[in-house]
Structures are given as C-alpha cells and as structure tokens.
Amino acid sequence: xxxxxxxxxxxxxxxxxxxxxxxxxxxxxxxxxxxxxxxxxxxxxxxxxxxxxxxxxxxxxxxxxxxxxxxxxxxxxxxxxxxxxxxxxxxxxxxxxxxxxxxxxxxxxxxxxxxxxxxxxxxxxxxxxxxxxxxxxxxxxxxxxxxxxxxxxxxxxxxxxxxxxxxxxxxxxxxxxxxxxxxxxxxxxxxxxxxxxxxxxxxxxxxxxxxxxxxxxxxxxxx
Amino acid sequence: xxxxxxxxxxxxxxxxxxxxxxxxxxxxxxxxxxxxxxxxxxxxxxxxxxxxxxxxxxxxxxxxxxxxxxxxxxxxxxxxxxxxxxxxxxxxxxxxxxxxxxxxxxxxxxxxxxxxxxxxxxxxxxxxxxxxxxxxxxxxxxxxxxxxxxxxxxxxxxxxxxxx
Numbered sequence: 001x002x003x004x005x006x007x008x009x010x011x012x013x014x015x016x017x018x019x020x021x022x023x024x025x026x027x028x029x030x031x032x033x034x035x036x037x038x039x040x041x042x043x044x045x046x047x048x049x050x051x052x053x054x055x056x057x058x059x060x061x062x063x064x065x066x067x068x069x070x071x072x073x074x075x076x077x078x079x080x081x082x083x084x085x086x087x088x089x090x091x092x093x094x095x096x097x098x099x100x101x102x103x104x105x106x107x108x109x110x111x112x113x114x115x116x117x118x119x120x121x122x123x124x125x126x127x128x129x130x131x132x133x134x135x136x137x138x139x140x141x142x143x144x145x146x147x148x149x150x151x152x153x154x155x156x157x158x159x160x161x162x163x164x165x166x167x168x169x170x171x172x173x174x175x176x177x178x179x180x181x182x183x184x185x186x187x188x189x190x191x192x193x194x195x196x197x198x199x200x201x202x203x204x205x206x207x208x209x210x211x212x213x214x215x216x217x218x219x220x221x222x223x
Numbered sequence: 224x225x226x227x228x229x230x231x232x233x234x235x236x237x238x239x240x241x242x243x244x245x246x247x248x249x250x251x252x253x254x255x256x257x258x259x260x261x262x263x264x265x266x267x268x269x270x271x272x273x274x275x276x277x278x279x280x281x282x283x284x285x286x287x288x289x290x291x292x293x294x295x296x297x298x299x300x301x302x303x304x305x306x307x308x309x310x311x312x313x314x315x316x317x318x319x320x321x322x323x324x325x326x327x328x329x330x331x332x333x334x335x336x337x338x339x340x341x342x343x344x345x346x347x348x349x350x351x352x353x354x355x356x357x358x359x360x361x362x363x364x365x366x367x368x369x370x371x372x373x374x375x376x377x378x379x380x381x382x383x384x385x386x387x
Contacts, residue, residue, distance in 0.1 A: 022372060025307025025385045026314070029298065030291075033311065037290035038283075040259065048262045048286040053278040055270060127263070145263040
C-alpha cells in the first residue's frame with residue numbers, strides 16, 4: 001500500500017480538477033448524502049414524520065374553546081410551584097390554557113376510588129424505555145412522538161374519564177403539555193385535563209408506588 | 224492506491240492523513256448513529272437553537288443531519304471522495320460551531336457562570352459536554368477537514384477522487 005499522489009489532480013481541464021473539482025465533489029456528496037438521509041429516515045421505525053408539528057404553540061392553531069370555570073380545577077393550579085409569574089413552566093401552561101397539578105393534587109387523584117374505576121385517568125407521555133423502567137401504577141402510556149401507536153387505547157379511556165392527568169419526566173420536559181394539547185385536539189374536554197409538571201422525577205424521588213414493564217399495573221384501591 | 228511511496232515528512236503527513244481520516248470518519252459515524260437512532264431526542268436539541276420555525280424544516284433538519292453525518296463519516300473512513308466529504312463536513316461544522324458558541328454565551332449570561340463551566344447537550348451526540356472542550360474539539364475537526372480539502376489523506380483511499 002502506498003500514498004496516491006497524482007500530478008493529474010491539478011491538471012487543467014481534467015474533470016473535477018482544482019477547487020472547482022472539490023466543489024463539484026462536495027455538491028455530489030451533499031446531494032447523495034441528503035437523499036440517503038431522507039431514505040434512512042423514511043425506512044427507520046424511529047423516523048420522524050416530516051409534516052407533523054411536534055411542538056404546538058399557543059399562537060399556532062386554535063386555542064381551547066373551553067375555559068376553566070370549575071372551582072375544583074381552579075384550586076388545582078398549584079401554589080407550591082408558583083403562579084405563572086416568574087415560573088416559565090406555569091407561564092407556558094397558562095398560555096396553553098392548561099391547568100397545572102402539584103404533587104398533593106396528583107396524589108389526591110391517585111388515591112381517589114374513581115382512579116380504579118377508570119373515571120380518573122393518568123397518562124404517561126414518555127417513551128417506551130422510560131415507561132417500562134417505571135411509571136405511576138395504572139398510567140396509560142402515550143409517547144407523544146409516536147402518538148398514533150397509543151391513541152387507539154388511550155383516547156377512549158380519556159374521552160370517558162372525568163379527569164385526565166398527564167405527566168412526563170418533569171420540569172424541562174414539555175411532552176406532557178404537548179400530549180395534553182394532542183388529547184384536547186382529539187376531543188378530550190379541556191376542563192378534564194391536568195398537567196403534572198414535576199412529573200415522574202418528583203413522583204419517584206418521593207418513593208411513591210411505581211409499576212414497571214409495559215403493563216399499566218393498576219394499583220390496589222385503598223379506601 | 225498506486226503511485227510513488229511518500230518519503231520523510233510526506234510519509235508522516237500521509238499516515239497522519241490516514242489516521243485522522245479514520246478517527247474523524249469513525250467519530251462521525253458514531254455521533255451520527257447516536258442521533259439517528261434517537262431522532263426525537265435530536266429534534267428537541269435542534270429546536271433549542273431556534274434555527275427555524277417551520278415545523279417541516281425543523282423535522283427535516285433533525286431527520287437528515289445525523290444520517291448525512293454518518294454518510295460523510297463512511298466516505299472519510301473508506302477514503303471515497305475525500306476532499307468533497309471533507310468540504311461538506313467543513314460546511315456543517317463551521318456554522319454549527321458558531322451556533323454552539325452562541326448558545327453557550329446565552330447560557331453563560333442566564334446562569335452567570337464562567338464560560339468554561341458552561342455544560343450542556345449541544346446535540347453533538349456526546350451528551351452533555353463542557354463548552355470549552357467542545358469548541359476545542361470542533362476547531363480541531365475544522366482544521367483537520369480543511370487540511371483534507373487541500374489534498375491530504377490519500378493513503379489507502381478506496382477512491383480518493385470521485386471523478387477520475
């Protein structure tokens with residue numbers, strides 16, 4: 001084996017010679033690379049849906065038609081995590097017309113007998129790996145970015161429920177908020193929806209019950 | 224693969240070119256695969272740069288960049304269209320490095336941290352990294368890619384020039 005130093009690399013008139021040749025080569029690399037990249041995304045089971053808006057914003061699309069008038073819901077806006085002022089998460093949820101639930105409210109719903117009856121539904125907006133590693137017992141999974149795979153099971157439960165609480169990892173994770181918007185767009189009434197922004201991080205840190213594996217693992221109903 | 228055996232400093236440059244090509248090619252393949260196999264994670268990281276607001280454009284960037292990186296890495300590793308692949312890499316790396324720097328400055332300003340203490344996931348495929356390490360790494364890659372564009376890295380190249 002030896003290095004290949006060809007004098008013809010810079011011979012005038014040679015196809016692809018000099019810097020224009022490098023540019024041409026780079027152009028071909030870019031075209032073929034981008035085409036292959038789109039193909040890889042299309043065939044990958046984890047590929048992104050190019051036309052989908054994964055990050056819905058308040059200023060795009062219709063705002064929720066339902067306004068919060070229910071006293072129970074108003075009290076669900078957590079004082080412990082602060083109001084919208086100074087708390088970016090609270091501000092974001094308020095902008096999306098979504099109601100925030102703190103740990104106390106989440107626990108209250110979790111211990112409510114209606115939880116076991118399917119009248120209160122918890123939705124975990126994280127991916128398979130995180131859900132299976134541990135989730136709130138009884139929570140349905142709705143991986144927001146693969147929603148089509150889960151909506152068939154989750155949506156009927158949410159439509160018939162009286163309360164739907166959505167959570168994800170916690171704080172910086174916006175997926176619970178996006179999943180709540182998705183459910184709202186799919187027909188779940190806004191007044192039913194609650195977002196638990198501290199999410200599974202807080203839940204597991206408090207050593208509260210956790211179910212593992214792909215099954216929901218309904219908790220035992222406690223009186 | 225034929226030609227005159229390089230002597231002295233040319234031999235060092237030739238082997239340096241080969242080693243560097245394999246290292247950079249391997250690194251690009253690894254980092255591209257990490258991102259390509261978790262496109263949602265990468266999409267969220269690309270979004271933090273607020274490059275584009277149009278959803279399909281953001282999705283297209285996040286969906287294609289990792290695989291394009293793998294493609295360029297494979298070309299460099301195998302020694303195919305080396306200068307073209309290196310120039311493409313340069314065209315990706317230079318603006319990306321500026322974006323990473325800009326983002327780090329924003330984080331520094333928000334958190335009031337010393338610059339080199341800023342640590343975040345820049346979407347490079349290596350998880351959270353210290354900004355000074357990342358900038359040094361990117362500058363090294365930029366210099367090496369520019370060096371390849373000038374005609375280095377022919378040693379054991381399967382097809383150094385695409386158009387013979």
